Amino acid sequence: MPRAGRRNITSAAELEETAFELFDEHGFEHTTIADITAAAGIARRTFFHYFPSKNDIPWGDFDAGLERMRAEFRALPRDLPLLDAVRHCVVEFNRVPDEQLAGHRRRMRLILGVPALQAHSTLRFQSWREVVAEFVADRLNVPQDSLTPQTIAHATLGVAVAAYHQWLARPELELSQLLDTAMRELAAHASPPNGQ
Amino acid sequence: MPRAGRRNITSAAELEETAFELFDEHGFEHTTIADITAAAGIARRTFFHYFPSKNDIPWGDFDAGLERMRAEFRALPRDLPLLDAVRHCVVEFNRVPDEQLAGHRRRMRLILGVPALQAHSTLRFQSWREVVAEFVADRLNVPQDSLTPQTIAHATLGVAVAAYHQWLARPELELSQLLDTAMRELAAHASPPNGQ
DNA sequence: ACAGTATTTGCACCGAGTGCATTTTTAAAG
DNA sequence: CTTTAAAAATGCACTCGGTGCAAATACTGT
Numbered sequence A, B: 001m002p003r004a005g006r007r008n009i010t011s012a013a014e015l016e017e018t019a020f021e022l023f024d025e026h027g028f029e030h031t032t033i034a035d036i037t038a039a040a041g042i043a044r045r046t047f048f049h050y051f052p053s054k055n056d057i058p059w060g061d062f063d064a065g066l067e068r069m070r071a072e073f074r075a076l077p078r079d080l081p082l083l084d085a086v087r088h089c090v091v092e093f094n095r096v097p098d099e100q101l102a103g104h105r106r107r108m109r110l111i112l113g114v115p116a117l118q119a120h121s122t123l124r125f126q127s128w129r130e131v132v133a134e135f136v137a138d139r140l141n142v143p144q145d146s147l148t149p150q151t152i153a154h155a156t157l158g159v160a161v162a163a164y165h166q167w168l169a170r171p172e173l174e175l176s177q178l179l180d181t182a183m184r185e186l187a188a189h190a191s192p193p194n195g196q
Numbered sequence C: 001a002c003a004g005t006a007t008t009t010g011c012a013c014c015g016a017g018t019g020c021a022t023t024t025t026t027a028a029a030g
Numbered sequence D: 001c002t003t004t005a006a007a008a009a010t011g012c013a014c015t016c017g018g019t020g021c022a023a024a025t026a027c028t029g030t
Helices: A012-026 A033-040 A044-050 A054-059 A062-075 A082-093 A098-113 A115-140 A147-169 A175-190 B012-026 B033-040 B044-050 B054-059 B062-075 B082-093 B098-113 B115-140 B147-169 B175-190
Strands: none
Touching (some): A012 A033, A012 A044, A012 A054, A012 A098, A054 A098, A054 A115, A062 A115, A082 A115, A082 A147, A082 B175, A098 A115, A098 A147, A115 A147, A115 B115, A147 A175, A147 B147, A175 B147, B012 B044, B012 B054, B012 B098, B033 B044, B054 B098, B062 B082, B082 B115, B082 B175, B098 B115, B115 B147
């Protein structure tokens, strides 16, 4: 279904790949947008038609993932305990087919490893938190911006990020496993004063 | 105790105040460093002797606070359950004398409300998380970079940030109260499958 | 007056990002 | 085939944050 008008000369995915190669070679900070566009054969100005900022390069189609997670939440039985539901969806959201694992790791190593991207991630993760808060608010029948949903959303993101860091540091461990363990970790230390 | 050499013409605190007034009037994004330095009567270049970046203006002496929190952790009885200890220190770290409340709110409204600052906060909060992780690691006798301390640190920060957002939105509520409640929130939903 | 020191400043730069007007490519209508 | 209108690509000038470096300035103590 071809629309009128000039066709795209490249794509976000293609630009991302070009950029990643340069990042691997020179590092994120030492790669300028001019470098990327030169390598991709487009004008510097054009870059900003594909990405709102340099920081957004590694995010792929994050929004599609969010929609998936929303669906996942909706599909869950209403009687599944709240945090079990959240844990399940976090794990599922981050499930990645084996053949995409390397790419996913490369993405996340950038996002969570480069300071500028780490900072920027907070802004992108906001919509992720909203998905969680939305679900919790609905389950508890409270406003989405009230304390409990927001707290659980923030904490859950924190847990997930911690698990990811662990995954990046220990490639031999499984991401899903780490996320699941991390999510249970809090509960384990929460109620009984057992300190271990 | 006067040292040799030229004396400082201003101070970070004074610059911060000047900057805050401009932020209040025009917003953070629409205030340039040139605006600030002009208002403060110093050269643009000099600004960067006082702050590493525009984003660091609202942070005051955050590091001193971290040291206080470390001390707080050390002073705690070893048999206080882990998460109780963490909760206590989070609340204490964020205890602010009444006469500084307004200033603290102004600070935090910026840090957590302006996107650029929200992003940057992730980098500043890293050292905060490290203080928590350090304590947890010590208590559990595991490496600081292992999953449990990192997870608890990340989650705790998330909870605290959620409480702060709530505080900013509802000035009538007490910060300490909100932090305490938020910290207990997770545990409440964690173990028993009661969904409410 | 002089030496040493720390701060301030000026200047020239770089890189990200934006606004706006213009050019280029393309599909489809006349 | 020509014209039209859409959409993308581009060029250019500009703003702003931030840095490196060298020179100027203000201060203390000899």
